[in-house]
Amino acid sequence: MKTTAEHLLRELAPQVLGAVVRRYGDFGAAEDAVQEALTAAALQWPARGVPENPRAWLIQVAARKLTDQIRSESARRRRETKIVHETSAEENMVSPFEDANEEQDDSLVLLFMCCHPALTRPSAIALTLRAVGGLTTAEIASAFFVPEATMAQRISRAKQSIRSSAVGFVLPPPEERTQKLGEVLHVLYLIFNEGYAASAGNAHQRVDLASEAIRLTRAAHELLPENGDVSGLLALMILTDARRGARSGPNGEIVPLDEQDRSLWDNRAIVEGTQLVSDAMSRGAVGPYLLQAAIAALHDEARRPEDTDWPQIAALYGVLMGLGDNPMVQLNHAVAVAMVRGPAQGLALLEPLDRDPRIKDHHRLAAVRAHLFERSGQIAAALRCYEAAVDKTASVPERNYLLLKIARLRAN
Amino acid sequence: MKFMLMMHAPRGNGDYQIDQWKPEEFRAHIQFMKDLNKGLREAGEFVGGEGLTPPGQARLVRSRGEGAPEVTDGPFAESKEFLVGYWIVDVEDAERAYAIAGKISTAPGPGGNPLGIVIEVRQVMSAPPDSL
Numbered sequence: 001m002k003t004t005a006e007h008l009l010r011e012l013a014p015q016v017l018g019a020v021v022r023r024y025g026d027f028g029a030a031e032d033a034v035q036e037a038l039t040a041a042a043l044q045w046p047a048r049g050v051p052e053n054p055r056a057w058l059i060q061v062a063a064r065k066l067t068d069q070i071r072s073e074s075a076r077r078r079r080e081t082k083i084v085h086e087t088s089a090e091e092n093m094v095s096p097f098e099d100a101n102e103e104q105d106d107s108l109v110l111l112f113m114c115c116h117p118a119l120t121r122p123s124a125i126a127l128t129l130r131a132v133g134g135l136t137t138a139e140i141a142s143a144f145f146v147p148e149a150t151m152a153q154r155i156s157r158a159k160q161s162i163r164s165s166a167v168g169f170v171l172p173p174p175e176e177r178t179q180k181l182g183e184v185l186h187v188l189y190l191i192f193n194e195g196y197a198a199s200a201g202n203a204h205q206r207v208d209l210a211s212e213a214i215r216l217t218r219a220a221h222e223l224l225p226e227n228g229d230v231s232g233l234l235a236l237m238i239l240t241d242a243r244r245g246a247r248s249g250p251n252g253e254i255v256p257l258d259e260q261d262r263s264l265w266d267n268r269a270i271v272e273g274t275q276l277v278s279d280a281m282s283r284g285a286v287g288p289y290l291l292q293a294a295i296a297a298l299h300d301e302a303r304r305p306e307d308t309d310w311p312q313i314a315a316l317y318g319v320l321m322g323l324g325d326n327p328m329v330q331l332n333h334a335v336a337v338a339m340v341r342g343p344a345q346g347l348a349l350l351e352p353l354d355r356d357p358r359i360k361d362h363h364r365l366a367a368v369r370a371h372l373f374e375r376s377g378q379i380a381a382a383l384r385c386y387e388a389a390v391d392k393t394a395s396v397p398e399r400n401y402l403l404l405k406i407a408r409l410r411a412n
Numbered sequence: 413m414k415f416m417l418m419m420h421a422p423r424g425n426g427d428y429q430i431d432q433w434k435p436e437e438f439r440a441h442i443q444f445m446k447d448l449n450k451g452l453r454e455a456g457e458f459v460g461g462e463g464l465t466p467p468g469q470a471r472l473v474r475s476r477g478e479g480a481p482e483v484t485d486g487p488f489a490e491s492k493e494f495l496v497g498y499w500i501v502d503v504e505d506a507e508r509a510y511a512i513a514g515k516i517s518t519a520p521g522p523g524g525n526p527l528g529i530v531i532e533v534r535q536v537m538s539a540p541p542d543s544l
Binding site: 120121122123126144145146147149150151152153154155156157158193194196254393394395396397398399401 | 413414453454455456457458459460502503504535536537538539540541
């Protein structure tokens with residue numbers, strides 16, 4: 001359970017970093033200094049109480065760390081830095097009562113910066129969790145099951161890339177913003193998905209990446225409340241996470257939607273996610289995340305599997321197919337069509353996917369085909385496809401699900 | 413995505429008779445591996461990795477049900493290759509893992525020539541399931 005102080009610190013992290021970067025310029029050094037300030041707060045606040053203005057406290061401590069750090073470096077390095085040494089850290093300090101708009105922009109600028117296209121995806125994920133999410137390197141490392149030194153290097157390399165690509169601490173110009181926002185949302189989506197893996201395979205996770213992804217996306221939504229893609233992604237995450245309690249079995253295997261105990265679904269989350277979807281839908285422009293969220297909402301609203309509005313889901317996948325050439329969408333569309341018009345129709349829609357190099361060897365194509373063969377009573381073909389899927393998956397919960405499926409089919 | 417890169421050397425009279433190399437050839441090989449690992453560490457991709465003792469020191473351990481497990485001494489003539497060492501890397505995609513493996517395969521041997529050792533690349537089962 002997260003403590004209040006911890007919660008507050010993570011909330012404040014991007015604001016504090018934004019203020020410090022804005023004032024001192026050097027993102028890499030500022031990020032280190034803010035981390036140190038957060039650590040100091042995590043140690044001191046529980047014992048001494050939270051200061052009256054926690055944000056100002058953090059900015060002040062970070063500014064001091066930053067100036068200390070720079071003073072201790074060589075004279076040559078010092079001449080190059082942007083810090084004015086004649087003034088003290090306190091004088092340099094940003095007023096905690098600065099314009100609220102600027103504060104909001106800061107968090108947004110940070111998100112764009114951390115998800116910069118110059119970074120590899122793993123680097124962008126790590127940097128976002130640390131700089132915007134306020135997590136420690138150790139927490140991020142343990143969430144991804146890599147040594148802390150590896151994660152520290154990854155973060156430091158990411159900061160170097162940002163420095164060398166010379167991105168200023170400003171919002172991207174409007175003409176680039178949509179594309180860059182797409183990159184940000186994709187990184188948040190990957191964090192959520194990673195959390196899904198970790199929670200299924202490893203129950204003793206200190207940092208819950210799915211919840212972190214939701215928190216970060218929620219923050220992005222507060223900054224851009226009118227943006228349909230952000231609302232859509234947030235809704236998709238909330239509506240997917242609502243099924244968390246029901247989606248894995250005793251062996252850590254996936255429990256498919258139609259076998260889940262729906263009384264374990266989180267109704268409050270479903271209400272919130274559904275509301276987000278209908279609000280965003282009413283505002284116009286409907287993108288892929290919003291459509292996927294609308295599909296998730298249709299699943300979540302069905303009290304029993306047989307109540308699922310499959311015709312509507314098939315129609316929404318049809319719309320999604322029109323937005324872009326994505327074989328995974330075609331696959332899901334085939335599943336929905338099979339639910340409406342029978343497995344043979346679904347199987348026919350899978351055929352073109354065998355010629356698509358992006359998906360022809362994907363375990364999910366084999367698994368879906370297996371499922372449709374099973375439903376149409378072609379057990380031998382189903383077994384063959386389930387076995388092919390087992391050979392192709394790289395996910396333990398998924399493999400366990402497939403193996404159990406095979407074992408059950410064989411037993412009958 | 414995590415991958416395990418396994419370096420398999422041919423047994424017997426293959427090219428990898430490391431105990432027959434000249435000192436400078438051996439040093440160049442070690443330097444290559446050190447540089448490679450340094451690069452992987454600095455990129456934040458190195459999760460783990462070790463070199464292994466030669467197959468002569470290997471033991472096969474097997475439970476026969478009741479009692480102590482059976483321990484058999486090596487070397488084991490039936491296998492044509494043996495595992496020299498391994499890496500676990502956490503990288504953006506499979507292509508990157510193949511690129512690292514390709515680099516390892518160019519490790520220098522006798523005469524400074526690339527050994528062309530086969531590197532087996534296997535994804536670690538840590539991928540997220542299809543959830544969304």
